[in-house]
Amino acid sequence: MFRSFSGSQGGRSFNSRPRFSRPSRGQNISHSRYIHAAVALTTEEAPLIVNSFADFGFEPQVLKNISTHGYTIPTPIQDQAIPALMEGRDVVGVANTGTGKTAAFLLPLINKVVKDPNQGVLIIAPTRELAVQIHEEFVMFAKNLPVSVSLCIGGVGLNSQIQYLKENPHFVIGTPGRLKDLVNRNALRPDMFTNIVLDEVDRMLDIGFRKDIKFLISMLPKERHAAFFSATMNHETEEIMRELLSDPVKISVKKRDTHLHISQDIVKVPSGAKKLNVLFELLQQEDFKRVIVFGRTKHGINALEQDLFDRGIQVRSIHGNKNQNARQHSLKDFKTGRVNVLLATDIAARGIDVDDVTHVINYDEPQSYEDYIHRIGRTGRAGKSGKALTFVS
Numbered sequence: 001m002f003r004s005f006s007g008s009q010g011g012r013s014f015n016s017r018p019r020f021s022r023p024s025r026g027q028n029i030s031h032s033r034y035i036h037a038a039v040a041l042t043t044e045e046a047p048l049i050v051n052s053f054a055d056f057g058f059e060p061q062v063l064k065n066i067s068t069h070g071y072t073i074p075t076p077i078q079d080q081a082i083p084a085l086m087e088g089r090d091v092v093g094v095a096n097t098g099t100g101k102t103a104a105f106l107l108p109l110i111n112k113v114v115k116d117p118n119q120g121v122l123i124i125a126p127t128r129e130l131a132v133q134i135h136e137e138f139v140m141f142a143k144n145l146p147v148s149v150s151l152c153i154g155g156v157g158l159n160s161q162i163q164y165l166k167e168n169p170h171f172v173i174g175t176p177g178r179l180k181d182l183v184n185r186n187a188l189r190p191d192m193f194t195n196i197v198l199d200e201v202d203r204m205l206d207i208g209f210r211k212d213i214k215f216l217i218s219m220l221p222k223e224r225h226a227a228f229f230s231a232t233m234n235h236e237t238e239e240i241m242r243e244l245l246s247d248p249v250k251i252s253v254k255k256r257d258t259h260l261h262i263s264q265d266i267v268k269v270p271s272g273a274k275k276l277n278v279l280f281e282l283l284q285q286e287d288f289k290r291v292i293v294f295g296r297t298k299h300g301i302n303a304l305e306q307d308l309f310d311r312g313i314q315v316r317s318i319h320g321n322k323n324q325n326a327r328q329h330s331l332k333d334f335k336t337g338r339v340n341v342l343l344a345t346d347i348a349a350r351g352i353d354v355d356d357v358t359h360v361i362n363y364d365e366p367q368s369y370e371d372y373i374h375r376i377g378r379t380g381r382a383g384k385s386g387k388a389l390t391f392v393s
Helices: 060-068 076-086 101-115 128-141 158-165 174-186 199-208 210-218 235-244 275-283 297-311 322-337 369-376
Strands: 091-094 121-124 149-152 171-174 195-198 225-230 249-252 260-267 290-296 317-318 341-344 359-362 386-392
Touching: 060 101, 060 128, 076 091, 076 101, 076 210, 076 225, 076 249, 076 297, 076 386, 091 101, 101 121, 101 195, 121 174, 128 149, 128 171, 149 158, 149 174, 149 290, 171 174, 171 369, 174 210, 174 235, 195 235, 195 369, 199 210, 199 225, 199 235, 199 369, 210 235, 210 317, 225 235, 249 341, 275 386, 297 341, 297 359, 369 386
Parallel strands: 091 225, 091 249, 121 171, 121 195, 149 171, 195 225, 260 386, 290 341, 290 359, 317 341, 359 386
Antiparallel strands: none
């Protein structure tokens, strides 16, 4: 049953600045698609884990870093992908976000570089946020090891990245657009990288990086070791996979769509009521402990952030107009619990990986159902339950 709010604040009144978001109705999305009872979580689908981290043949310091990082038992994608990558096989992994796939490719490649410092690794991710997360995990797994890394993403100084690339780091982690820019400036040579990882390929294609990906692949050496990870497979992703990989080991640990165990409902905003008041009432409720609120436009998110802040809500925002440092500060504050509400637009939020998000709220309806699935996938991660609410009028 949907929720209906009058927007009443118990006699309290607030001044509200005008909204700048354009009409929020999604393109031909029936409201019924926003309503879904959560499927009970089960453990019977989990594949059998046959390895321990000690079985993979990692160098002692790599094993120590794994333990320090708090990893005890491999996840299914790690259990199957790590042995194949350690053997030098190409890998295609179909796995949902939050399944441990970053460690599945980082650990064997770090170990490979430790054994042979002449190896170079290029890792391509769809968004700045995901690239930063991969970099953060790399730093933890590579502690006290003779391996170097460069993070190449937009929103930060290009010249400093060019200077660091001159030192020939073992690992380069970046987004397609920035990497292509560096190639065009002769600061990066993809043909020097004999190891390549494409992470979350479906998302790269979703946000328009097809040409950039194909450009970068065309410049790779013909003899290469490659890994390809995606949550979904379609004609476009399979085309990229065929261009990149040679006789790959195919691994799938995706048993069902993650959104099926997310409780989904609509919030009916009556005619004449203010959406802002309805949102404020929701955020006051005790069970809304860690919430991501999605809006359609950058200007609308900025205005909403100020409105909620004026009402005493601890809130941060993330969108394309913010520089990388500001986006990272917002994410850090949200991850550490300094604030419990994060406002986001669709593109900026892809790749956000934050534990224990209790609710996703679609303040503005998404443009497409695919965007809707990406949004609500920020909750209910790693086998946990979550709730998603969509405002409709």
